[in-house]
Amino acid sequence: MTEREPAYIAGAFEHPTREAPDKSTMQLHAEVAKGALADAGLSKDDVNGLFTAGVPEYQSGLSPLVIADYLGVDASYVDTTDYGGSSYIAHVGHAVSAIRDGKCDVALITLAGRPRSRGQATGSGAREIRTVQDSFERIYGATNITMYGMAAQRHMHEHGTTAEQLAEIRVAASQHAQYNDDAMFQDPVTVEDVVESRVVADPLHLLDCCVISDGGGALVLVSEDVRDDLDREAVEVLGHGEAPSHHDAGRIDITRTGAESSGERAFAEAGLGPADIDYASIYDSFTITVLEAIEDLGFCEKGEGGEFVEGGTLQAPDGDLPFNTDGGGLCSNHPANRGGMTKVIEAVRQLRGEANPEVQVDADVALAHGTGGSIATRHGAATVVLGGEGR
Amino acid sequence: MTWEPRPVPEVNPETDRYWQAAASGELLVQECDDCGLVYHYPRSLCPDCFSEKVEWREASGRGEVYSYSTARTMSGWPEDDLPLVVAYVELDEGPRIMTNIDADPEDIAIGARVEVRFVDTEDEDVSIPVFVPANA
Ligand SMILES: [Zn+2]
Numbered sequence: 389m390t391e392r393e394p395a396y397i398a399g400a401f402e403h404p405t406r407e408a409p410d411k412s413t414m415q416l417h418a419e420v421a422k423g424a425l426a427d428a429g430l431s432k433d434d435v436n437g438l439f440t441a442g443v444p445e446y447q448s449g450l451s452p453l454v455i456a457d458y459l460g461v462d463a464s465y466v467d468t469t470d471y472g473g474s475s476y477i478a479h480v481g482h483a484v485s486a487i488r489d490g491k492c493d494v495a496l497i498t499l500a501g502r503p504r505s506r507g508q509a510t511g512s513g514a515r516e517i518r519t520v521q522d523s524f525e526r527i528y529g530a531t532n533i534t535m536y537g538m539a540a541q542r543h544m545h546e547h548g549t550t551a552e553q554l555a556e557i558r559v560a561a562s563q564h565a566q567y568n569d570d571a572m573f574q575d576p577v578t579v580e581d582v583v584e585s586r587v588v589a590d591p592l593h594l595l596d597c598c599v600i601s602d603g604g605g606a607l608v609l610v611s612e613d614v615r616d617d618l619d620r621e622a623v624e625v626l627g628h629g630e631a632p633s634h635h636d637a638g639r640i641d642i643t644r645t646g647a648e649s650s651g652e653r654a655f656a657e658a659g660l661g662p663a664d665i666d667y668a669s670i671y672d673s674f675t676i677t678v679l680e681a682i683e684d685l686g687f688c689e690k691g692e693g694g695e696f697v698e699g700g701t702l703q704a705p706d707g708d709l710p711f712n713t714d715g716g717g718l719c720s721n722h723p724a725n726r727g728g729m730t731k732v733i734e735a736v737r738q739l740r741g742e743a744n745p746e747v748q749v750d751a752d753v754a755l756a757h758g759t760g761g762s763i764a765t766r767h768g769a770a771t772v773v774l775g776g777e778g779r
Numbered sequence: 780m781t782w783e784p785r786p787v788p789e790v791n792p793e794t795d796r797y798w799q800a801a802a803s804g805e806l807l808v809q810e811c812d813d814c815g816l817v818y819h820y821p822r823s824l825c826p827d828c829f830s831e832k833v834e835w836r837e838a839s840g841r842g843e844v845y846s847y848s849t850a851r852t853m854s855g856w857p858e859d860d861l862p863l864v865v866a867y868v869e870l871d872e873g874p875r876i877m878t879n880i881d882a883d884p885e886d887i888a889i890g891a892r893v894e895v896r897f898v899d900t901e902d903e904d905v906s907i908p909v910f911v912p913a914n915a
Contacts, residue, residue, distance in 0.1 A: 514855035523788035534865040537848025637818035638874025
C-alpha cells in the first residue's frame, strides 16, 4: 500500500449522445465538464488542474489552450499527454501525481469528439503519411483494423485461439448493453452472429469491431481535503501504470502489449494483484484488444485468453471477471475513437453502486485499462486500479 | 496490383538510400557495427545502443510470413486493389517489416516462405518492396 497522499475521483460523467450533428466538439467538451463537476458537487471555478489529450480533429498541439480558453478555466497545472485512447487513463495517474505534489487540488479531464457525424471510416480507412513510421506502414494500407487483424491472426497461430472465442467478448458486451439505454447497439448477439458477420479484415468480423460514435466524457479528481468537504462518494486511485510500446526496430511480438508493464506497475503501486479485481473495464477497440489485455494484465496465462473468456467469464453479474458493464466500445460508446475515458467512468459507476442494476457487481476494487494507438506497431498502455469506499 | 493513388513514402535524408535502392531492385537493412543489431526501419543511430556506427547492408530479400490480415474494404484505397494483404514478414536477417503480399489470400499462411519484389511509384527514384510466395 502506498503511504503517499491519497487522491480521489469525485466526479464522472459520460455524455448520453452517440450522434451529435448539431453540436460542436467544444460544446461537447463543455457539456461533459459541466456534468462531471455537477456530479462531484463542484463548480467550474474550483478547477485548477486541466488534463486533456486535446481535440484530435484539430490536430493541434495547442488544443489545451483552445480548451482552457473555451471553458474559461484558470489552471495552475496542465498535462496534455496524448497517446491515443489510453491517454485519459494515463491522465488519471498524472492528476494523482499533480495533486500529491500540491500543484492542483481539483483536476478536470475531458474528452469529446464527433467522428460519427464527420463520417470517418475510423478503423478501415487508409490514412495520410504524417510520421516517419507511416512511410513504412501506411503505404501498405496498414489501417487500424489490419493491424489488429494481424495481431489476432498471430495469436490464433501461436495459441490456437478461435474466432468463436473472440466472439465471446462481443457476446458479453452485448449482454450488458441491453440494459444501457444510451448504448448504440442494445440487442444481445450470439457467437454465431459474430462469426457470421462479414469479415472486414481477416480474421476480424464486423462485430469484432467497436462502434463509431460521437460524444465524450469527463472526470474530476480531487485531493483528500477537497473530498472531505464533498457529500459525494469518491473513488480512490490506488495504483497507476503506463507503458508506451513499439515496433522495437523489428523485434515486435504482436501477441503481447504494453499491458504487461502498465498492469504490473499499477498493481505494484496498489499493493494488489489480478485476483483482487472485482470488476474490470478493458479497452475494447476490437475483441482481440481485450483478449491480449486480459492475458497481459495477468488474469490468465499468455495464450489462455481464448479459453478464459469462454463460458461467460466476462458477463456480469455472475462471471469471474465481469467487464465493460456499460456495453463498452463494442456496443455502447467510443467517443472521438478513444475509449479510455468511458472505461474509467464505468469503473467508477461500479464502485459507487451506480451501474445499471442488472449488471451491478459487488465491487470494492476495480481496474480500468486502455490500449491507445494500434497494437502490432505502436501503442500506449495505461492501467489504473481503483478502490471504492467500502473497501 | 494497381498502385496509384496509394500514398508514396515521404523520403528524408535518413531513408532516401533505402527507397532509391528499392528502385534499383535491392532491399536494404541497417546493421550496428557496435552491437550487431540488424534493424528496420532505417535511422541514423542504433535504437539499441545509440551508436552512430551503423551500416547499410543488402538483405537477401527472403523471409517468412510472421502475420497477415486481408483487408476486404478500405476507404481511400483503390477498389480494384482489394482485397489487400497487409503483412509482417520476418526477414532472414532478423527484423519484422510491414509489407504487402501480392498473392491470393488463400495461398498465404503464417510461416510461409516469401521473397521480395519491387513496385514502382509515381516518383521514379522511389520503389516499394512487397513480397510474393517464394519460388512462385
Ligand atoms: Zn547498436
